[in-house]
Amino acid sequence: MSSTEKNWTARLRKSTLESMEPQDLLPDNQPAYVASWIYVFGVLTIASLVMLIATGLVLTLEGPAWWHVSSVGHFWNSMHLWSVELFFVFMVVHLWGKFWMAAWRGKRTATWVTGVIAFMASILTALTGYLIQTNFDSQWIATEAKDGFNAMGIGAFFNTLNTGQAILLHVALLPLAVGIIVVWHILLVRRKGVVPPIDNDATIEGGAF
Amino acid sequence: MVLKVDPSKKWTGPTRPYDIIKEGVIAVVVVALLAAGLSLFFSSPDEKAVTLKSWSNTNAPDFVQTATGELAGTTTSAGYGAPYNHAAKGPTLGPLKLQDWAGVRIPVDPATSFVTEPLAILNDSSTNDAVTAWKAASADQQGKWATAYADALGKKPDAVSLEDTANAFGPVPTMISSLLVMAKTGALDGALTTSDTPLPTNFTKPLLFLADSEGYFGDLAAKQHLGGDQWGVMNETGSWPGQSWLWLFSLWYQVEPFKSSGNADTLVMTLMGFLTLCLALFPIFPFIRKLPYKIPIHRLIWKKWYARKL
Numbered sequence: 442m443s444s445t446e447k448n449w450t451a452r453l454r455k456s457t458l459e460s461m462e463p464q465d466l467l468p469d470n471q472p473a474y475v476a477s478w479i480y481v482f483g484v485l486t487i488a489s490l491v492m493l494i495a496t497g498l499v500l501t502l503e504g505p506a507w508w509h510v511s512s513v514g515h516f517w518n519s520m521h522l523w524s525v526e527l528f529f530v531f532m533v534v535h536l537w538g539k540f541w542m543a544a545w546r547g548k549r550t551a552t553w554v555t556g557v558i559a560f561m562a563s564i565l566t567a568l569t570g571y572l573i574q575t576n577f578d579s580q581w582i583a584t585e586a587k588d589g590f591n592a593m594g595i596g597a598f599f600n601t602l603n604t605g606q607a608i609l610l611h612v613a614l615l616p617l618a619v620g621i622i623v624v625w626h627i628l629l630v631r632r633k634g635v636v637p638p639i640d641n642d643a644t645i646e647g648g649a650f
Numbered sequence: 651m652v653l654k655v656d657p658s659k660k661w662t663g664p665t666r667p668y669d670i671i672k673e674g675v676i677a678v679v680v681v682a683l684l685a686a687g688l689s690l691f692f693s694s695p696d697e698k699a700v701t702l703k704s705w706s707n708t709n710a711p712d713f714v715q716t717a718t719g720e721l722a723g724t725t726t727s728a729g730y731g732a733p734y735n736h737a738a739k740g741p742t743l744g745p746l747k748l749q750d751w752a753g754v755r756i757p758v759d760p761a762t763s764f765v766t767e768p769l770a771i772l773n774d775s776s777t778n779d780a781v782t783a784w785k786a787a788s789a790d791q792q793g794k795w796a797t798a799y800a801d802a803l804g805k806k807p808d809a810v811s812l813e814d815t816a817n818a819f820g821p822v823p824t825m826i827s828s829l830l831v832m833a834k835t836g837a838l839d840g841a842l843t844t845s846d847t848p849l850p851t852n853f854t855k856p857l858l859f860l861a862d863s864e865g866y867f868g869d870l871a872a873k874q875h876l877g878g879d880q881w882g883v884m885n886e887t888g889s890w891p892g893q894s895w896l897w898l899f900s901l902w903y904q905v906e907p908f909k910s911s912g913n914a915d916t917l918v919m920t921l922m923g924f925l926t927l928c929l930a931l932f933p934i935f936p937f938i939r940k941l942p943y944k945i946p947i948h949r950l951i952w953k954k955w956y957a958r959k960l
């Protein structure tokens with residue numbers, strides 16, 4: 442091992458800053474095949490996530506009881522809810538789009554896997570969101586969901602009936618986790634470049650796995 | 651002609667101008683407008699939270715029966731097991747007793763936590779005497795009293811208290827009547843949320859108690875089509891879309907063998923964990939990774955590219 446290979450800082454620089462040209466990270470052109478509506482859904486998913494964070498931050502301003510008593514609060518709650526619904530619709534279309542494009546070709550398995558992790562982390566974040574509505578729906582979901590988590594031995598640590606725990610998870614740890622995994626997912630896409638179309642030459646396709 | 655490309659190599663073919671930042675900004679504006687439109691048109695649901703107070707005032711007989719069930723040990727939470735108590739081993743997955751192994755980390759003994767502990771706060775002398783008599787009795791005796799009262803209440807579904815003509819109920823009617831008084835004023839909600847901590851953020855006890863009620867809590871949920879056998883996990887109150895992404899998770903609860911299995915939760919959770927792992931492994935999954943080649947939806951997606959003039 443040469444000295445730079447042992448140097449943590451050098452290794453971090455190589456695997457991050459030097460792994461990509463500025464042109465890869467923020468390109469002003471794309472391969473000619475990047476011309477389809479399906480590409481829009483990844484971006485729409487990010488846009489929904491941006492809206493989720495923005496509307497969620499508005500909801501934190503006056504505490505969990507605010508939206509039950511204020512029409513302005515209720516509007517922002519609606520914005521947050523509809524952003525969630527859009528987020529998942531876009532994400533699922535994106536997922537199946539990437540499936541039918543076999544977008545994992547050419548050593549892009551990690552991109553696919555980080556996508557799946559983002560999907561799961563989003564589901565857990567959404568569940569904690571439903572738990573902290575502080576209304577009848579959240580009470581019911583809490584009492585139903587506890588059985589699932591208890592059955593796996595998780596309920597002893599993540600207690601859906603503990604509203605305080607759910608609030609903190611929903612506004613801090615979980616969105617942070619989703620954010621980090623999404624950034625990672627997108628950096629992987631930028632670094633590899635967008636996967637080329639499936640062509641007729643099966644030998645090359647086969648060799649790429 | 652077939653263009654041979656190795657998808658792991660950097661693209662060297664033709665390109666087209668593309669502005670990803672502009673695309674991103676437009677996407678945020680579009681989503682903001684869509685969300686605002688949907689919010690203005692459809693708003694969002696907010697069915698008021700329920701409490702032990704609203705329960706006991708709306709359906710006192712159901713409260714009385716459930717509370718007696720807590721003493722008799724016949725409710726769901728009284729027989730739950732971990733993480734609340736040692737009443738049962740809980741669901742298992744073959745030799746794996748996951749629920750039991752996690753241990754009793756959130757101790758809740760319904761007879762004590764929901765009834766005798768809160769009654770001590772009431773500080774009423776006849777109630778105190780009743781609780782003292784209850785505590786002094788053997789578990790066997792307690793069971794007989796509570797079961798006798800529960801059976802008698804079962805025969806009079808509209809009653810909130812019964813005379814002890816056969817001298818079979820012991821201190822149970824006094825305790826339950828006092829608990830009903832506390833519940834109706836809201837004092838019980840306070841007692842159950844502040845028993846472990848002075849500043850409540852944890853609703854484990856009142857929610858477990860409420861969830862034991864079929865006549866009130868369960869009934870309200872069924873009216874809002876939220877029952878487990880009504881795809882409840884993914885539904886929302888009213889007719890709003892809920893967590894529709896849980897459709898597959900919900901589906902298993904509607905079909906055999908899960909539907910009638912006492913272990914449904916463990917089975918469904920395990921199955922979903924396994925299926926998620928499969929999804930993550932699609933890129934190396936034998937048959938599945940070939941599907942996009944066999945069903946050529948990519949021909950539509952990259953239509954322009956395949957139609958290009960070379």
Ligand code: HEM
Nearest residue numbers: 480483484486487536539544552553556557559560635636
């Ligand atoms: C929070 C959720 C997600 C966000 C924000 C997101 C965002 C994106 C974006 C912006 C792209 C590049 C543009 C495009 O091709 O659309 C992309 C590519 C990709 N995504 Fe996602 N994604 C998410 C979830 C998923 C999921 C659930 C999967 C699949 C299981 C997935 C698989 C992929 C793959 C394989 C690519 C690479 C495509 C290529 O190289 O052409 N993503 N994602």
